[in-house]
Amino acid sequence: MSGPPTVWALIPIKASGEGKTRLADALSVAERDALVDAMARHVAGAAAGAERVSRIVLAGPSRHGLDADILRIDDPGEGLNAALGSALARIARMEACPDRLIVVAADLPRITPLDLNLLAEAPAHTAVIAPDRHGTGTNALSLPLPEAAGFHFCYGTDSAARHREEAERLGLTVETILSEGLEKDIDEPSDLVDARDVYTIEH
Numbered sequence: 001m002s003g004p005p006t007v008w009a010l011i012p013i014k015a016s017g018e019g020k021t022r023l024a025d026a027l028s029v030a031e032r033d034a035l036v037d038a039m040a041r042h043v044a045g046a047a048a049g050a051e052r053v054s055r056i057v058l059a060g061p062s063r064h065g066l067d068a069d070i071l072r073i074d075d076p077g078e079g080l081n082a083a084l085g086s087a088l089a090r091i092a093r094m095e096a097c098p099d100r101l102i103v104v105a106a107d108l109p110r111i112t113p114l115d116l117n118l119l120a121e122a123p124a125h126t127a128v129i130a131p132d133r134h135g136t137g138t139n140a141l142s143l144p145l146p147e148a149a150g151f152h153f154c155y156g157t158d159s160a161a162r163h164r165e166e167a168e169r170l171g172l173t174v175e176t177i178l179s180e181g182l183e184k185d186i187d188e189p190s191d192l193v194d195a196r197d198v199y200t201i202e203h
């Protein structure tokens with residue numbers, strides 16, 4: 001018998017200077033960049049602290065100051081769905097391909113290692129969707145491999161429902177996970193209160 005399933009975390013993140021444009025009315029470009037980097041450090045730190053996650057992979061053009069030993073997969077420059085599709089295809093072809101891939105947004109300042117462990121511990125043949133606070137967007141996805149190697153990412157309007165349909169198309173069981181750490185992404189200025197533990201606004 002082999003050991004427990006191997007699980008990797010894939011964190012998509014836009015290029016430095018390009019993220020969190022919806023916060024432009026509240027934060028300068030430099031402040032947005034500092035926030036993006038602080039949240040990326042927090043999410044990568046939570047993944048590093050999750051005992052069920054054995055490897056962290058970034059999908060995007062910049063490292064955001066994260067450890068040099070984190071694998072980075074480049075971005076074709078055609079948006080989030082294309083970036084994740086290309087990273088998933090690359091990972092699925094690797095000899096060390098994990099049994100499960102958790103795709104987790106880089107803008108979750110309240111995520112904990114426990115959240116990542118729960119996403120990692122999904123039953124076989126099961127996809128897990130972590131919606132945002134509105135119940136419509138997707139903040140994390142846990143996908144079994146190789147069954148979900150051809151998963152088409154559907155970030156955009158109503159992505160939680162669309163990701164459910166896509167997982168069902170692949171014949172997977174679908175579960176939803178709700179937690180404070182997974183729900184609270186930072187999209188709008190009114191969300192910034194949830195980032196206060198990782199980033200201080202000094203004006």
Ligand SMILES: Nc1nc2c(ncn2[C@@H]2O[C@H](COP(=O)(O)OP(=O)(O)OP(=O)(O)O)[C@@H](O)[C@H]2O)c(=O)[nH]1
Pocket residue numbers: 012013014015018019020021022023059060061075077078079080081083105106107185186187
């Ligand atoms: N690699 C990559 N990551 C992306 C891309 N678009 C979004 N992301 C990341 O996906 C996650 C969720 O995206 P959003 O919440 O829309 O964040 P954002 O694009 O920085 O915010 P806005 O500019 O306000 O839309 C964040 O971690 C983003 O950095 C993309 O085109 N390529």
Ligand SMILES: O=C(O)[C@H](O)COP(=O)(O)O
Pocket residue numbers: 105132136137138139154155156157158159160185187
């Ligand atoms: O599909 C989604 O969840 C969003 O379009 C991408 O994430 P956001 O809600 O953080 O922008």
